[in-house]
Amino acid sequence: VTDNQQRLTLEDLAIGQIFESETIEVTSDAIKRFAGEFDPQPFHLDETAATKTFFVGLAASGWHTAAMTMRLLVQSVPLAGGIIGASMDEIQWPKPVRPADLLRARTEVVDLRASKSNARRGMGKFKTVTLNQDGDTVQILVANLVLQRRQGIDP
Amino acid sequence: VTDNQQRLTLEDLAIGQIFESETIEVTSDAIKRFAGEFDPQPFHLDETAATKTFFVGLAASGWHTAAMTMRLLVQSVPLAGGIIGASMDEIQWPKPVRPADLLRARTEVVDLRASKSNARRGMGKFKTVTLNQDGDTVQILVANLVLQRRQGIDP
Numbered sequence: 001v002t003d004n005q006q007r008l009t010l011e012d013l014a015i016g017q018i019f020e021s022e023t024i025e026v027t028s029d030a031i032k033r034f035a036g037e038f039d040p041q042p043f044h045l046d047e048t049a050a051t052k053t054f055f056v057g058l059a060a061s062g063w064h065t066a067a068m069t070m071r072l073l074v075q076s077v078p079l080a081g082g083i084i085g086a087s088m089d090e091i092q093w094p095k096p097v098r099p100a101d102l103l104r105a106r107t108e109v110v111d112l113r114a115s116k117s118n119a120r121r122g123m124g125k126f127k128t129v130t131l132n133q134d135g136d137t138v139q140i141l142v143a144n145l146v147l148q149r150r151q152g153i154d155p
Numbered sequence: 156v157t158d159n160q161q162r163l164t165l166e167d168l169a170i171g172q173i174f175e176s177e178t179i180e181v182t183s184d185a186i187k188r189f190a191g192e193f194d195p196q197p198f199h200l201d202e203t204a205a206t207k208t209f210f211v212g213l214a215a216s217g218w219h220t221a222a223m224t225m226r227l228l229v230q231s232v233p234l235a236g237g238i239i240g241a242s243m244d245e246i247q248w249p250k251p252v253r254p255a256d257l258l259r260a261r262t263e264v265v266d267l268r269a270s271k272s273n274a275r276r277g278m279g280k281f282k283t284v285t286l287n288q289d290g291d292t293v294q295i296l297v298a299n300l301v302l303q304r305r306q307g308i309d310p
Contacts, residue, residue, distance in 0.1 A: 038223065038225050038226050041229060053236070062240050063218065063221055063225050066218055067189075067192075067218045067219075070216070071193045071194065074196060081208070081209060082208065084198075085248065087247040088245060088247075090242065091242060092243075093241070
């Protein structure tokens with residue numbers, strides 16, 4: 001979906017609506033590359049060193065999981081104006097992400113609200129659960145996203 | 156600090172304690188590179204396209220800001236066993252991060268707790284504010300981090 005007028009506004013969404021993403025494969029190289037730039041700690045950088053840590057083996061940075069989930073969100077939730085997070089209510093990482101994991105994101109509309117000060121905008125609360133190939137939850141994210149109203153949609 | 160025994164355990168921390176990071180420079184190239192991989196939306200990818208969006212100009216992905224903040228945290232908060240986030244209570248992005256911004260992170264210990272089930276572990280709540288060169292807050296993060304106890308420190 002590239003035409004903004006085909007994308008979803010506040011009026012097109014409903015509480016309880018679900019969006020399912022494609023999958024993304026996690027590689028050992030990608031884990032180490034992300035960690036080298038943003039989270040240089042032994043359990044994200046080196047298989048051998050990682051065995052002696054809390055994670056007992058190489059694990060992706062939680063921020064890498066969040067970033068991969070964002071990619072899945074952009075692909076699966078076609079909001080008018082794009083996916084713009086104002087804030088996050090919570091992030092949990094119940095289980096580590098490992099090399100060769102296949103991740104997907106399942107997003108549910110939890111709340112919808114019109115803006116009181118701007119007739120062209122609203123806010124939506126979205127709960128995104130990131131799952132691995134075994135169906136284990138590796139991340140829970142509750143995000144407050146900026147929405148466009150149908151009458152205010154940008155051309 | 157590379158020797159784990161010189162790093163901070165639960166017993167070495169105090170509520171109200173502050174950690175100040177070095178700075179990191181945000182470049183237009185880094186914004187676009189991160190976005191290309193994880194958040195491919197016009198306002199993070201292209202200066203011209205970005206002028207017509209919510210951000211009215213190129214802005215870093217919030218997840219890029221979070222990832223850069225993690226790098227500053229790893230550099231500035233020397234916890235025994237590393238910085239391991241169990242969950243985040245909130246993330247806010249009150250102001251966009253722009254090319255040429257110079258970011259730093261200021262972290263405060265908000266709460267400390269021993270684990271009831273594991274005598275070697277505890278949890279700490281840390282509030283990290285990410286500031287730009289003008290002193291504006293670009294991110295507020297409240298993180299629950301895994302702590303080691305002094306008697307349980309890994310060699």
